[in-house]
Amino acid sequence: MSLHDAGLAIVSVMLVYSWCVSVLLWLAADGMPYTYVLAGMRAPPARYVAFAVVGTTIQAWAAWSFFHTGGWQPELLAVFMLWVIREVQKRTWDADTVVELGRYVPFGTAVAFHLLGRALAPTSDPVLADRFGWEAACGALAMSMGLNGITKFTMSGLKWTSVSGLNLMLAERSVFGPRPLRQLRLLLARSPRFTAALGMLGVVLELAGLLFAVPSARLLIMVGLVLTVLGIEVLLGYFEPEWTLVYPALAMITLA
């Protein structure tokens, strides 16, 4: 398997993963699934289970077919399925609560922009058009990460690097997770100078994420972004396999 195909395989698998996570959050909506506790989940009605099974089958087929044929139809179907489950999820909560619950779909973003970039590609060569599509996906994901940094600056200025920024978040998260992690977070929360530097580094890396759109800078930026996401997972406790894998997958596809 080539590096390109490996990247494509990650995209395909994660499209199914993303669907499954959303389905689980919906099926367990009467419990506390966003807090990763399924203990309160009741047995869902049969029609819900049927929807989940049929939907998962369709999504798996779409992802498999996309991986093997590269066709736009199964890719569009996969994006459509992610949209469907998001709409279903939204109905289980009031108004825009799903946004506050923080469920993002980076692989959905990647393939949606791949479709758009390929459709608008200034070439009739399908292979070249596909490359244009993946470049568009990289651009969208570059701006996704860049916006994290931009929004921090526009909403809070440089406060992110003060004790009210990262220190406070670390202190809050010192009450969750395995004991060694909790101790590490508390230790870092008590080190304002270190966390000021870490906070600044994080914002700089998020802003540097914009360069993921530039092919010549992509590999280096991808390494920085993966480290950023892993740092967020360890220090702040957000377990995000989709964000962890989307940048390496796109880099593998476009740089192979």
Add this chain to the structure above:
Amino acid sequence: MTWAELPQLLPWWGSIFAALYFVAAMWFEDAFVISTYRMYSPTADRSEGAVPTFFAAGVEARMIDYDRFEGIDPTGIRWDNFACSHQWMVHEARRWVEEHLAQRPEPGAVEVVWGFRVFKVTDAGEVLETFHPMVSGRAVRR
């Protein structure tokens, strides 16, 4: 630029779509596959951080291990003026109580309190913590 030269746009295609994403995000803010990712950004603009916490019989516990709540108004489960970066926990806690209210006084119910552990970090790096109860009542362990 002629049509034949257009493939030279390839290295710039990502930047063009990054700009397109930016415009779409500013326009739609949060729509499917687009987001401004503003969720955690305001959390830096605060002096305290509130973490939802549940106590049963005076001991910190998981709320999901309790049901048949009595004497608790679920609408009191909100972050109010507290700066909370765990909003999903507040949403889930409120709905859990809403959907698991007691129909009548339950034997075996214990005193429960839901509120915020409020953290503050001084410039010297000292971590201060207080507890602010928001709602209290009784509930039964499941």
